[in-house]
Amino acid sequence: MRVGVGLYAGMALLAFAHSALAADEACAGATGDVVLQARTPEVDLYDGPSGKKVMTVVQAKFPSCAPITGRASNFMLQVSMNGAKYWVPPYMVKYRFSGKLPAVCRNLAMGSNEQKVGSTRGLGEGCPKTGGSH
Amino acid sequence: MTSPQHRSKRMSGAIARARRPKKEHMETLRLRVPYWFVVTVLTAIASFQIWMNPFGFSDLVQRYSQDVSDLLITGPYFYGTEGRNDVSVAIVDENTLHTLNSPWPWKYGDHARVLDALLQYKPKAVVIDFLFVDSRPDETLKDLVAEIGRYRKAHVPLYFEGGIDLPYGENPLRPELANTGVPVIDPSIPINQGVARQYSATGRCFTQKPGGDGTCPSLGLRVFHDVYGKQYPLAHINDMMELVWGTRTAPENHWITRTDANGNQLSCFAQMSLLKRWYLAFFDTSAVKSPCPYTAEFPVDAVLLHPDDKDVVKMATNRVIFYGGALQAAQDRTYTPVNDLLPGVFVHAMAMDNLITFHGQPYQNAISLGGNPVNGNMVQIAATFPVILILSWIHWRGIRRKRRGLGGPQRRRSITFEYVIEKMVEKVWHYLALGLALGVGLLLTRSAGLSVANWVEVVFVSAELAALVLVGLPDSIWGYLHHVAGGNPGDGSAAVPVLETVEGQAV
Numbered sequence: 001m002r003v004g005v006g007l008y009a010g011m012a013l014l015a016f017a018h019s020a021l022a023a024d025e026a027c028a029g030a031t032g033d034v035v036l037q038a039r040t041p042e043v044d045l046y047d048g049p050s051g052k053k054v055m056t057v058v059q060a061k062f063p064s065c066a067p068i069t070g071r072a073s074n075f076m077l078q079v080s081m082n083g084a085k086y087w088v089p090p091y092m093v094k095y096r097f098s099g100k101l102p103a104v105c106r107n108l109a110m111g112s113n114e115q116k117v118g119s120t121r122g123l124g125e126g127c128p129k130t131g132g133s134h
Numbered sequence: 135m136t137s138p139q140h141r142s143k144r145m146s147g148a149i150a151r152a153r154r155p156k157k158e159h160m161e162t163l164r165l166r167v168p169y170w171f172v173v174t175v176l177t178a179i180a181s182f183q184i185w186m187n188p189f190g191f192s193d194l195v196q197r198y199s200q201d202v203s204d205l206l207i208t209g210p211y212f213y214g215t216e217g218r219n220d221v222s223v224a225i226v227d228e229n230t231l232h233t234l235n236s237p238w239p240w241k242y243g244d245h246a247r248v249l250d251a252l253l254q255y256k257p258k259a260v261v262i263d264f265l266f267v268d269s270r271p272d273e274t275l276k277d278l279v280a281e282i283g284r285y286r287k288a289h290v291p292l293y294f295e296g297g298i299d300l301p302y303g304e305n306p307l308r309p310e311l312a313n314t315g316v317p318v319i320d321p322s323i324p325i326n327q328g329v330a331r332q333y334s335a336t337g338r339c340f341t342q343k344p345g346g347d348g349t350c351p352s353l354g355l356r357v358f359h360d361v362y363g364k365q366y367p368l369a370h371i372n373d374m375m376e377l378v379w380g381t382r383t384a385p386e387n388h389w390i391t392r393t394d395a396n397g398n399q400l401s402c403f404a405q406m407s408l409l410k411r412w413y414l415a416f417f418d419t420s421a422v423k424s425p426c427p428y429t430a431e432f433p434v435d436a437v438l439l440h441p442d443d444k445d446v447v448k449m450a451t452n453r454v455i456f457y458g459g460a461l462q463a464a465q466d467r468t469y470t471p472v473n474d475l476l477p478g479v480f481v482h483a484m485a486m487d488n489l490i491t492f493h494g495q496p497y498q499n500a501i502s503l504g505g506n507p508v509n510g511n512m513v514q515i516a517a518t519f520p521v522i523l524i525l526s527w528i529h530w531r532g533i534r535r536k537r538r539g540l541g542g543p544q545r546r547r548s549i550t551f552e553y554v555i556e557k558m559v560e561k562v563w564h565y566l567a568l569g570l571a572l573g574v575g576l577l578l579t580r581s582a583g584l585s586v587a588n589w590v591e592v593v594f595v596s597a598e599l600a601a602l603v604l605v606g607l608p609d610s611i612w613g614y615l616h617h618v619a620g621g622n623p624g625d626g627s628a629a630v631p632v633l634e635t636v637e638g639q640a641v
Contacts, residue, residue: 073235124389
């Protein structure tokens with residue numbers, strides 16, 4: 001039973017990793033900041049970085065390898081779709097940044113001081129190390 | 135003997151004996167103290183201490199004992215982690231506002247995005263610890279209304295909180311949101327002497343349908359009932375829940391650090407040995423308190439920007455999420471026994487944690503008899519009574535032995551026995567009261583679910599009674615009263631010789 005569950009979990013993980021890698025590879029030609037694909041089953045499109053929702057599209061209809069034409073200070077991403085420009089929340093899409101995302105830590109946090117470029121970082125990553133046991 | 139003259143003489147004799155009692159008479163009479171008198175005196179003292187709560191001392195002792203128990207015993211060593219693995223807090227704090235460059239208050243659409251981001255992880259339930267009361271114009275309100283629909287479609291329970299004691303008769307929740315039929319719950323947190331130690335069982339109903347007794351469950355109880363009710367049937371809460379505060383910070387909180395008294399930045403997981411913990415707490419309990427929350431916490435900017443982070447995924451998936459704020463301007467902070475100040479959302483999270491950890495049978499501050507809550511003072515007096523009976527009996531037997539010893543020939547004993555063993559036994563048994571009271575308290579915890587705060591006074595009062603018995607207070611009172619009443623130390627009867635007064639003897 002456990003072996004079966006492990007096998008399914010492994011297959012699911014592989015499929016997920018494969019999908020992510022495939023999207024990344026598929027957009028290898030695209031330069032700069034790129035939305036690789038939709039991450040959530042539905043993607044909300046907004047008329048501004050702090051604007052209202054104007055449309056919701058299903059995952060399959062959201063464009064892949066769409067260049068990010070703008071980034072708001074609240075991290076909303078601007079993409080073009082059907083000739084119009086919309087803003088999408090970052091959690092709804094998989095994207096590739098050429099820059100850095102802010103570290104998530106409070107006070108002086110544990111974790112690595114290494115900055116990873118072009119990828120999302122975990123909680124505590126990029127924060128200064130501290131004393132005390134962990 | 136009953137003539138007015140005799141009565142007057144008796145009275146003046148009693149007054150004279152009360153003013154100038156004869157020590158040797160009292161010493162003899164005190165040995166004749168009856169068992170019922172010892173029990174009565176001790177019960178009266180215990181009742182006074184428990185009922186009257188002199189200078190608030192009893193309350194303080196009870197609550198402080200509960201805090202110390204949380205901080206030094208229950209929290210670090212006994213409180214389970216089952217609830218901790220099932221509850222998370224998604225927080226909006228100053229760093230979140232700074233990171234997202236979004237000043238407070240947020241638009242409804244901003245909240246909708248956070249809620250939607252949380253929904254992607256299929257949480258068990260999401261509780262919003264923000265009040266949406268003000269009818270400010272915001273064109274993104276419909277996004278939040280639409281988000282409620284998404285939760286409903288995904289079968290993930292979503293709860294809003296209703297405003298209470300609103301000064302201008304505002305709606306507890308904006309009608310546009312309330313009209314969706316989303317559950318609206320009372321977020322009140324009872325504060326006991328400035329600290330969040332208890333949690334309400336019932337609250338205002340708002341949109342909820344009242345139960346058979348006309349009340350509605352409080353926030354934590356409602357969510358627990360909806361999410362875990364089938365798995366763990368919820369016990370009837372007689373009055374309030376007594377919160378047990380955990381101290382072992384959730385491992386997911388590794389991204390938070392704390393600053394100690396010397397300004398050193400430390401991990402929230404810095405371990406402290408039992409001896410060090412107790413040693414530091416002996417001088418200053420704040421030395422062992424931690425600002426790190428027990429409940430797993432993640433900032434909402436992490437959900438929006440790092441949605442695939444393994445910690446975010448772990449904290450948001452299949453858990454009850456409390457979405458709240460830790461904002462300087464919000465004033466929603468509460469003292470806890472183990473953390474000092476924490477955002478109020480953590481109190482709700484801790485209540486949920488308790489309910490899960492104790493499988494719906496949380497500690498309470500009252501027990502019920504025939505369905506009605508029994509006064510806590512009455513319970514404590516009743517719990518003290520067996521201790522009083524046993525203490526009184528042992529004491530009374532000791533006095534009786536002494537009285538017989540005075541009258542008859544002394545048994546031949548070795549000096550060692552006389553001065554070491556016998557004296558030790560004579561004094562040490564008083565400490566039995568402590569053990570007895572602790573036993574009664576633990577019995578109340580196990581059988582009735584009462585928290586330590588609701589029986590610890592039994593221990594203190596029992597120790598106090600043991601000390602009073604040790605110094606012979608009940609028999610001294612008896613000796614004095616008996617002497618004043620004219621008791622005759624010679625024949626052992628309580629008959630009052632009318633002329634036996636100090637003045638009369640002087641003559």
